[in-house]
Every structure is written in structure tokens, then in C-alpha cells.
Amino acid sequence: MTAATPQLVVHRDKELMAQAAAARLITRIVDAQAARGTASVVLTGGRNGNALLAAIAASPARDAVDWARLDLWWGDERFLPSADPERNAVQARAELLDAVPLDPARVHEMPASDGVDGSDVDAAAARYAQELAKAAGPGDRGGVPAFDVLLLGVGPDTHVASLFPEHPGVRETELTVIGVRGAPKPPPTRISLTLPAIRAAREVWLLAAGEDKAGAVAVALSGPGELQAPASGAHGTGRTLWLLDRAAASQLPPQLYPPASA
């Protein structure tokens, strides 16, 4: 087994998956902070990503995290005005970030369409790539920090972040952050980390719950390649973990279904 080999955990339903993922993430952050005095996490948009944040907000264990020593980044963002309720960062703040004592300087939102770059999504993406490069340490590779955990929701078409099947972004091998136009999932204009940036993370956790994800999970784990199934190209340098509920795991071939999960 290598770090890219997907490890699967299947929970009873999406509510339990969010709670269990929240407990897992709190523990991972606490361990990283105990070992290195800091931690870095990449957040994802979408229902499962937001449910995880809400579960952390509701968890008494959340106070075990030294929030001031946590760097937060985003895997993708909808390129909208900064206060737009459709922005992943706006939703993350509502679910959790505004309730915990983060260091604002360590919360790295992706640029908005009413920011310094105006409507130039490519310039905005380049700006975020510079911010990542500045945060990268001497031992980090590829111009991004070695994130402790990079979260990804999985779309019903197997997209992750804003990397969609057969779209240019999934082919990007040099840039760490790109502008995305014509995204099949609205809104059409987005900013996204690329697969090389995603793969710099120590751990990549993919979240998928619900019957509508069962096909995507089965396809992504059957190995068609990242161009057809971007989720299949998302793996960490130390661990690749799929956090599922039974409905999203319902089309997995028996040999991939984990022996015991609750």
C-alpha cells in the first residue's frame, strides 16, 4: 500500500460521517500542533464540507485546538463578490470560523471578484499562488506548504475542488492555482488549486455522502484516470482517505468495501 492508495471509511449516514470526520480533523490538528506548534488545513466548499465545519463548531472538543496557530486555506472558491453568500469562505465563516479565535492573518481566503484584481480571475489565481508560495517552507515542494489535511468534497461527476472531468484545469501540471471558466457547477467562474498543489498535502481526505455520489465514488475508485475522474487523481504524500456514508459507498465493488465500518 502506498500513500496514494485510497483508504476507505464508511459511516452509517451523512450526519454520522460529518461528526466522525469532525472528530478526526480535530484530533489531526491537535496532534500536528503538539508536534510542530502549528497546523494547516485546506477547506472545501459544498454541503459535506460545510457539515463537517458545523460538526466541529458543535463539538466540545473544538477547544482542544489552538485556533490561533492554525493556517486555513481553500481548495477552491466561487469567483464572486467577497460578501456573496455563495462563496465558500462566507459559508465557512458562518458554519465555524466566526465562532473560534483564529488569527485573521492565518485565514487565507481566495480572492473575490470585487478585490484588487477586479474581474481578472487569472490574476486573482496568480495572487493566491504567490500567497501559497510565500507560506511554503524550505522542505516543502511545488510552491505550496505541506498542508496537514486537505479536504475535498466530491461532485456527482467526480470533480474535486473546481477541477472537472475533461476540463483544462485537471490537465494543469505546473501552476498551483488556476482560474476556472465555464464550470459545469455554478457559478461558472472559479478559482481552484490544481492536482499538483493538492498532491503536496500530507493527507488528502475526500468527503462523499448520499446516493447521488455512489456512481462517482465507484468510478473514481475503479481507476479510470484523473482526466475522466479528477477525484481519482487526488492523493496525499502520506495518506489518501475517503470518508463515505453507506449510500455513497453503495455501488462499490465488494473487494473495495472496507471490512467494518459504522
Ligand SMILES: O=C(O)[C@H](O)[C@@H](O)[C@H](O)[C@H](O)COP(=O)(O)O
Ligand atoms: O465550490 C464547490 O462547490 C466545492 O468546493 C465543490 O468542489 C464541492 O466540494 C463538490 O461539488 C461537492 O459538493 P457537495 O458536498 O455539496 O455535494
